[in-house]
Amino acid sequence: MSIKIAAFSGSLRKDSYTTKLIKAFKHLSPDGVTVEIIDISQLPLLNQDLEADLPTAVRDLHQSIENADAIILATPEYNRSYSPVLKNALDWGSRPQGQNKWDKKPAVVLGCTPYNLGAFGAVQHLRQVLVYLNMQPVQQPEFYLAGAADKFDGQGNLIDEQTKKLITDLWNKFMDLINK
Template identity: 70%
Template sequence: MAITIAAFSGSLRKDSFTTKLIKAFKELAPEDVTVDIIDISQLPLINQDLEINLPQAVKQLHNSIEQADAVLLATPEYNRSYSPVLKNALDWGSRPEGQSKWKSKPVAVLGCTPYQLGAFGAVHHLRQVLTYLDMPAMQQPEFYLGKASDKFNGEGKLTDQETKDLIIQFWDAYIIWINKIN
């Protein structure tokens, strides 16, 4: 059965390790899985006044979520929390009030950082929000990529075989989770 994943990187930086990780997940996805990397860089800051006439970027976000069977969120860590751009996308996806596009979408969370802990704090803070959004989050296996700068080459390709193996194992569990929820 074909599955479409809406994948989000919580970093806008040009050479973002988080975006490189999302791209590695896309490259290592099972054959019957399509990973659409959603650009959240053009979303305006959340502003209820804009709900009267939703901006095109928000409409595109809503459409991407609606078309997806599941969601993959990757976040760096900022001050022990997930990124503000990811929060903005989550907020827009839940608006206007009562019209959340996230509801019941199976989700998996990835943490990525050049530091040791792999964005542990960010992932756990993000999971709190996902509970409120009524998104069933896969609990195990967890995925934290620490020391990300050592895992990619100069072209942004994942070169660490251990991380590749973990991604493949993660996909196996995530596909089972998606099918269970859907």
């Protein structure tokens, strides 16, 4: 059985640690799991006026969510919260009203930052939103990657063995949730 995961990076920066982290999750994914990194950079800002004729980028987002068995959400931390581009994607995925594509999707939340707290504030804030969207996030272990600048090599590969172990442990819990 093949499992499809849609992964969303809350950072649009070209050399984003958050996107590198998602790529590391993809690289360490279990057999039978396909991880597709979804580009959210072309989504328009949420505007209810656009709901009558959804833009192509929004329709593509909806299709990506519908096709996925589960979701990875990775975020940097901005002012103790998750990123606005991720918020925009979450909002579009729940619109138009009554068409929440996120409903009941198993999810894993990743926090990533070059600083010391590992995006704790962002992850906790994001988890609050997932409750409202009726998603089913992995509760434990939580995942915070602090000091991200030292965890990847010049080609963007994860080089930290402890982080690799944390990712593998989280994949095991995520797979348990997906298979329920």
